[in-house]
Amino acid sequence: MSLEAVHLCVDWARNNGAFIDERIDFKLDTATGLHAISKAPIKDGKELIKIPEKLLLYREVAEAHFKVETPAGTNPNALLQLYVAKLKFDSACKDSTFFQPYLNTLPTPTSINAPYFWTSNELLALKGTDLLIKTERNLKKLVSEWFAIVTHLNVMDDDDTQFYLQSSSTRISDLILRSDNLKWHSFHAYLWATYIFSSRAFPELLLKRKVEDVNQAFLFPIVDLLNHANLTKVAWGLADGSGDATFSTKETLKAGDELLNNYGNKSNEELILGYGFSLPNNDFDTATLTLRLPAGQLQSFETQGLELEDINLAENSVNFTLSMATPLPPQLIHLFGILNQLSSEQVCTTRSILEGTTQLNKVIDQKIAFYKSASKLKASLANSERSKLTKTYMTGTKRIYQECCDSIKRFQKRLLKELKPMSFKSLFKSDTTFANSLTLTFAITKYEDLLTKGFLQQALLLFIVRLSNEGPNMQVPKFIQDCFKDVAETIVVDKEDVQEYLPFYKSLFPQLSSKIPEIYNQGDWGIKSFIIAGTVLDRLMWQSPLSHEVYFLERMPYSFAKAGPEIHDRIASLRV
Numbered sequence: 001m002s003l004e005a006v007h008l009c010v011d012w013a014r015n016n017g018a019f020i021d022e023r024i025d026f027k028l029d030t031a032t033g034l035h036a037i038s039k040a041p042i043k044d045g046k047e048l049i050k051i052p053e054k055l056l057l058y059r060e061v062a063e064a065h066f067k068v069e070t071p072a073g074t075n076p077n078a079l080l081q082l083y084v085a086k087l088k089f090d091s092a093c094k095d096s097t098f099f100q101p102y103l104n105t106l107p108t109p110t111s112i113n114a115p116y117f118w119t120s121n122e123l124l125a126l127k128g129t130d131l132l133i134k135t136e137r138n139l140k141k142l143v144s145e146w147f148a149i150v151t152h153l154n155v156m157d158d159d160d161t162q163f164y165l166q167s168s169s170t171r172i173s174d175l176i177l178r179s180d181n182l183k184w185h186s187f188h189a190y191l192w193a194t195y196i197f198s199s200r201a202f203p204e205l206l207l208k209r210k211v212e213d214v215n216q217a218f219l220f221p222i223v224d225l226l227n228h229a230n231l232t233k234v235a236w237g238l239a240d241g242s243g244d245a246t247f248s249t250k251e252t253l254k255a256g257d258e259l260l261n262n263y264g265n266k267s268n269e270e271l272i273l274g275y276g277f278s279l280p281n282n283d284f285d286t287a288t289l290t291l292r293l294p295a296g297q298l299q300s301f302e303t304q305g306l307e308l309e310d311i312n313l314a315e316n317s318v319n320f321t322l323s324m325a326t327p328l329p330p331q332l333i334h335l336f337g338i339l340n341q342l343s344s345e346q347v348c349t350t351r352s353i354l355e356g357t358t359q360l361n362k363v364i365d366q367k368i369a370f371y372k373s374a375s376k377l378k379a380s381l382a383n384s385e386r387s388k389l390t391k392t393y394m395t396g397t398k399r400i401y402q403e404c405c406d407s408i409k410r411f412q413k414r415l416l417k418e419l420k421p422m423s424f425k426s427l428f429k430s431d432t433t434f435a436n437s438l439t440l441t442f443a444i445t446k447y448e449d450l451l452t453k454g455f456l457q458q459a460l461l462l463f464i465v466r467l468s469n470e471g472p473n474m475q476v477p478k479f480i481q482d483c484f485k486d487v488a489e490t491i492v493v494d495k496e497d498v499q500e501y502l503p504f505y506k507s508l509f510p511q512l513s514s515k516i517p518e519i520y521n522q523g524d525w526g527i528k529s530f531i532i533a534g535t536v537l538d539r540l541m542w543q544s545p546l547s548h549e550v551y552f553l554e555r556m557p558y559s560f561a562k563a564g565p566e567i568h569d570r571i572a573s574l575r576v
Ligand SMILES: C[S@@+](CC[C@H](N)C(=O)[O-])C[C@H]1O[C@@H](n2cnc3c(N)ncnc32)[C@H](O)[C@@H]1O
Pocket: 001, 031, 032, 033, 034, 035, 105, 106, 107, 199, 200, 224, 225, 226, 227, 228, 229, 274, 275, 276, 277, 278
C-alpha cells in the first residue's frame, strides 16, 4: 500500500464512472496508514463519493465466479472472502486484472497489526487478557470456517490439509506463515481476507439488496480508505435508482482536516481484533469480567430474581461487560450479594450486598494489579505499533476497572448514608464502662488501638455478650439483642465450634470475671455465649474496607429499586 497505489485506484474508479469530490486528497502516515484529507472546506453535507456497483465486491460477484451459492450455516461472507483472497493472491484469476488497482491499496498480510498476525512470542504480551483468549478462540473458529469452504469448493491442496490437521495439536500462531506471497486457498490468505472484511467492509443492507443475513458485507473501494473517529457523523447510502454506493459527511471540515468515517461505537478490544488499532481514552471501551462459579449455581440465580445475560453453562461462567458509562452493572452487585448470603438469609440483605461489594472490590483490585503489571510487558514487543496498541488496551481496561472500583466505593458510601447504621465505634465510645474494661484487658487507650493492635474481633464478641447479659439496660439498637435471642434459641453447638473459640476464651476467662466482676461476672459469660455472639456478628456486622469502621445492620431485604425497577419488582415479593 502506497500513495501511488491510491492515486492509481482513484483514476481506476473515476475511469469506471466513480465520483470522488475534487476537494478530497489522500495521504499516508505510519500511525494511521492511508487516509483522506480535505483540500478545501467541506460543509454542505452533499455526496462526496459515489462508487458504481461494478466496482463493489459483494456476495453475488463471488457466487458468479465460483458458480456456487454461499453455503448456509457458516459465515455469510465466507465465499466472498475466499474470492477476495483469490483476487489478491491468484495471478491467474481472470477477475484480478480488473480489480488490481483496488487490491493494491489493501494492506499486505505482514503489515497488519491485529493479534491474529502476531508471533507466539509477541502474543505473550497479552497473557492473561481477554484479548488473547478471543484471539486464540477466533483463530480456531476461522480455521474450521476456512477448511469448510475450501473443502466445499474442493480447492485445497495437501499443504492445506496438512495445516488443518496440524492446527488441532499446535498453536495456530506457530503455524502462520509471515509472508506476503501466499497461496490463495491457504489459511493465511483466508485470514488476510477475513481481516480485510472486518477492517473495511460495509453492511450489504446498505445496498438495499435482499439480504439473507444482516452480517453480509461488501467492499467499498475509496470509501474504505477513510479512517475512524468516534462520534463522526457520516451517511452511507445508495444513489437514487442505481446500485451505486455513496458516502457523505455531516461534519464541517476546514482545508487540511481529515475526512473521517465512523466504524461504530467500538471497544478497544473490538478495534484491535477487527481493525488492528486502539484508541486512547476510548469512550466506548469495555472490559469483560468473567466469573467462574461452582457447578449448578448459575441455574439457581433466576429463583432469586437475578437474570444474567451472558452465561456459559458448559463452563459455569458468566460475563459482565463493564464500561465507563456502566462500570458497576446492578446485576453484578446482585450476584455478589447472593454469593455472600448466609444460609439464614433467603434473599439479599443490605449486609449481604455490602459484603458482596467488599468481595467484588477484591476481585477488581486483582484485575487492576494485573493490568498495571501487564502493561509493563509491552516492552517485549519489538513492533512499536503493536506495543502502542497493547499499552492502550491495558491502560483502557485498567481505567474501566478503576472506575468500577471507585463506583463500588461510591455505592457503599451512598448505601451507608441511606441506612445510617450504628457503628461499633460510637457504641464503644458511649459505653465508657466497657471501654475502660478493655483498657485493662488489652492495654488499649482508645478505639483506634483495637484496630491497630488487632483486638477488634475480641472486643466485638465481648460487646455482644455484654449486650445479651445487660438486656434493656443498654442504650443500643434492640435488633442486636433480638438477634442474640434468635440465635440462642436455634443454635446447635458442635465440637468444632468449641475448638474454634476455646483459645480465645481461655485467654480471657476466668481471669476477666474476677478482675472486672461488674461486667464479666454478671449473667452468662460461658463459651456458648461467644459462639452465639460470633453468629450474631456474621448476621449483623459489616466492616467498611475504606474506613475500617464496623457497622451493625438490621437484617432487611436489600431494595433493588435503585439498581433497576424490574429487579425491584421481582425481589419485592420475596422476604428475608
Ligand atoms: C477502512 S481502513 C482505512 C484505511 C487505512 N488507513 C489504510 O491504510 O488502508 C481501516 C484501517 O485504518 C486504520 N485506522 C483507521 N482509523 C484509525 C485510527 N483512528 N487510528 C489508527 N488507525 C486507524 C486501521 O489500520 C484500520 O484497520
